Amino acid sequence: MTLRTNPSAPPTPVDGDRWFRRYAVRAAPRRRLLVLPHAGGSASFYHAWGTSFDDATEVMVARYPGRHDRLAEPCVETMDELADQVTAALLPHLDVPLTLFGHSMGASLAHEVALRLERAHGVRPAALHVSSRKPPHRLAPRTLHTEDDDALIAEVRRLGGTEDALLDDPDLREIVLPAIRGDFTIVGTYGPRAATPVGCPVHAHIGEEDPSTSVADMGAWADIAPAGFDLQVLPGGHFYLTRQHATLTGAIARQLATTG
DSSP states (O other): OOOOOOOSSSSOEOOOTTEEEEOOOOOSSSEEEEEOOOTTTOOOGGGGGGGGSSSSSEEEEEOOOTSSSGTOOOOOHHHHHHHHHHHHHGGGGOOOOOEEEEEHHHHHHHHHHHHHHHHHHHHOSEEEEEEEEOOGOOOOOGGGGGGGGGHHHHHHHHHSSSOOOHHHHHHHHHHHHHHHHHHHHHHHHHHHHHHOEEEEEEEEEEEEOOOOOOHHHHHHHGGTTOOEEEEEEEEESTHHHHHHHHHHHHHHHHHTOOOO
């Protein structure tokens, strides 16, 4: 396997449907990696992932409604609706093995998409990677999405992962707040749910200083992983994946290399 290691080489997005930013590969892909962003996140946060894998792996990053080039579209506010829409958009891309990676809210979404692919379409993902999020049976309802803008911004700052300049500028904050509130509505109204297993191996990842999810919580994803489970604990907090990018994507790359 040859990894792309030149950080100065920009990833090359290719045109696709409105749901996914896709990155070019040199030949027909042998596998795909779908990245599902966190609450308030966008495809641009995962831009560097486009050049972090070998030339046989096509990387796709979900583009949720209500941000960037989908800014004019209303935000989705329930996990089931978002999972249904992402799954439907994935159907043309199931010709090669598919691995799912989701961070924070995206981890719950990845699990729900995996379940839908298996139950409704008879497609078992090659693997499910979940990051910085409790499994469905350990979640509890939250009401943060019903609080004022200052409370939302304070939580985003606490977790990190969003530039302070974006939150400090009143005009920019007005643009991003609807997506943040919509995503926190999804997070706050999802779970607890049954520990419904998936048919593929599950790989869990977490920063050891995460303020919202413990290592024990991530270990409980084993309850839905009869096909195999492992847990990677890395230095950092909720957004450990920024500083630990190479280590995290390296672990995912090793799993991807086993899928074809």
